[in-house]
Amino acid sequence: MSETYRPEHAPADHPPVMRPKIGILVANLGTPEGTDYWSMRRYLNEFLSDRRVVDYPAWKWQPILKLFVLTRRPFSSGKNYRSIWNTEADESPMMTITKRQVAALRAAAAERYGDAVMVDFCMRYGKPSTQDVVERMVAEGCTKIVFVPLYPQYAGATWATANDQFFRALMTIKRQPAVRIAPEYFDHPSYIDALAQSVERVYAGLDRRPDVLVASFHGMPKRYLMEGDPYHCQCAKTVRLLRERLGWGKADIDITFQSVFGPEEWLKPYTVEHVTALARAGKRNIAIMSPAFSADCVETLEEVNGEIRHAFMAAGGETFTYIPCLNDEAAHIAALMEVISENLRGWIDV
Structure with missing residues (x-):
C-alpha cells in the first residue's frame, strides 16, 4: 500500500496526503540515558517532579528535591543502574527489553492486520518522549491511536500519569486523532x-x-x-x-x-x-x-x-x-496482542 495518495474527488493539483493508519502506542515508565550524575539527575528530576508520583505541595517538595534528593540520589541510583546496564547497547535493560517487545508486537500486528496499523513505543520519563512519538505517528498518517500503558495494575503514579502525558501531547496536535485508552489488564x-x-x-x-x-x-x-x-x-x-x-x-x-x-x-x-x-x-x-x-x-x-x-x-x-518478568516471552506478547485487539474492535476487525 502506498504511504501517500490523492483523496478521491480532489483536484489534480491537490498535494498527496498520508494514507490513514491506526496507531498502537505502548508506553512504559522510562529510563535514564546514562548512568553518569547528570543523566541520572535529569531523569530523577523529571520523575520525582511528577505530582502523580510525589503529591506534596510544590513549595514544600521542590526545595527538598533540589537541595537534598538530587544532590545525592543520582550517585546511588547511578551505581545501581551500572550494576545492570546493558553495556553492549549502552542502554538500560528496560530499554533493551521494550525494543524487543515492540519488535514482537509489530510482527504480530503485521501478521494479523497487514500494513493498516503502526506500532511504536514511548516512555513517560526520558526518551523517546510521548510528545515526540505522538507527533511522529500523526505525521505518518495515524488518524486513530490505541494507547496501551504497559502496567497490568492501575496506579495513579504509573497508569494515570502515562495517560496525562498522552493527553498533553494531544493538546499540541492541530488535527487530533481519535484515541482509545486500553484499560488495565491485571485480571485478563x-x-x-x-x-x-x-x-x-x-x-x-x-x-x-x-x-x-x-x-x-x-x-x-x-x-x-x-x-x-x-x-x-x-x-x-x-x-x-x-x-x-x-x-x-x-x-x-x-x-x-x-x-x-x-x-x-x-x-x-x-x-x-x-x-x-x-x-x-x-x-x-x-x-x-x-x-x-x-x-x-x-x-x-x-x-x-x-x-x-x-x-x-x-x-x-x-x-x-x-523469576524474570514476562518481558518478550511469547505468552506475554500474545496476551498484549489480545488486549490490543480487543481495543481495536470497531476500528479494524479481523
Missing part, C-alpha cells in the same frame, strides 16, 4: 496464564520446590489506597487468580511490596522485611517474582535480585530463585 486471563507459565517453567527446572513464592509488587504510600487508588486491590486479585490458575493453596504465594521511599507508611508487608522473616522462620528456599512490571528493570534486577536476595541470604536463606 491471558496475562494470568502468561504469569503462570513463567512460574511453571522456572519451577520445572529446579531440583527442589521453593517453600513459598513471593509476589513482590512496587509499593506506594498507604494513603493513596485510602484516597481511592485501586492498585492494592488489583495486586491482590492478580495473586489470587495466579494461585487459582496454578492450583495452589493460599500458603503457597505471599504478596509483598517493595521500593519504599520517603517518610510515609507504605503498603505492607515490605518485601525486604518479609523475606528476612521467612528465612528466620525456617522457610529458607523461596522464589520471587514481580507481576507489576512488564519488563525487567532496576527495581527487579538490582533491587529484587540484588538487595532483597542479599537480605534473605544474610538472614539464613539457602536458595533464592528469581
Whole structure:
C-alpha cells in the first residue's frame, strides 16, 4: 500500500496526503540515558517532579528535591543502574527489553492486520518522549491511536500519569486523532496464564520446590489506597487468580511490596522485611517474582535480585530463585496482542 495518495474527488493539483493508519502506542515508565550524575539527575528530576508520583505541595517538595534528593540520589541510583546496564547497547535493560517487545508486537500486528496499523513505543520519563512519538505517528498518517500503558495494575503514579502525558501531547496536535485508552489488564486471563507459565517453567527446572513464592509488587504510600487508588486491590486479585490458575493453596504465594521511599507508611508487608522473616522462620528456599512490571528493570534486577536476595541470604536463606518478568516471552506478547485487539474492535476487525 502506498504511504501517500490523492483523496478521491480532489483536484489534480491537490498535494498527496498520508494514507490513514491506526496507531498502537505502548508506553512504559522510562529510563535514564546514562548512568553518569547528570543523566541520572535529569531523569530523577523529571520523575520525582511528577505530582502523580510525589503529591506534596510544590513549595514544600521542590526545595527538598533540589537541595537534598538530587544532590545525592543520582550517585546511588547511578551505581545501581551500572550494576545492570546493558553495556553492549549502552542502554538500560528496560530499554533493551521494550525494543524487543515492540519488535514482537509489530510482527504480530503485521501478521494479523497487514500494513493498516503502526506500532511504536514511548516512555513517560526520558526518551523517546510521548510528545515526540505522538507527533511522529500523526505525521505518518495515524488518524486513530490505541494507547496501551504497559502496567497490568492501575496506579495513579504509573497508569494515570502515562495517560496525562498522552493527553498533553494531544493538546499540541492541530488535527487530533481519535484515541482509545486500553484499560488495565491485571485480571485478563491471558496475562494470568502468561504469569503462570513463567512460574511453571522456572519451577520445572529446579531440583527442589521453593517453600513459598513471593509476589513482590512496587509499593506506594498507604494513603493513596485510602484516597481511592485501586492498585492494592488489583495486586491482590492478580495473586489470587495466579494461585487459582496454578492450583495452589493460599500458603503457597505471599504478596509483598517493595521500593519504599520517603517518610510515609507504605503498603505492607515490605518485601525486604518479609523475606528476612521467612528465612528466620525456617522457610529458607523461596522464589520471587514481580507481576507489576512488564519488563525487567532496576527495581527487579538490582533491587529484587540484588538487595532483597542479599537480605534473605544474610538472614539464613539457602536458595533464592528469581523469576524474570514476562518481558518478550511469547505468552506475554500474545496476551498484549489480545488486549490490543480487543481495543481495536470497531476500528479494524479481523
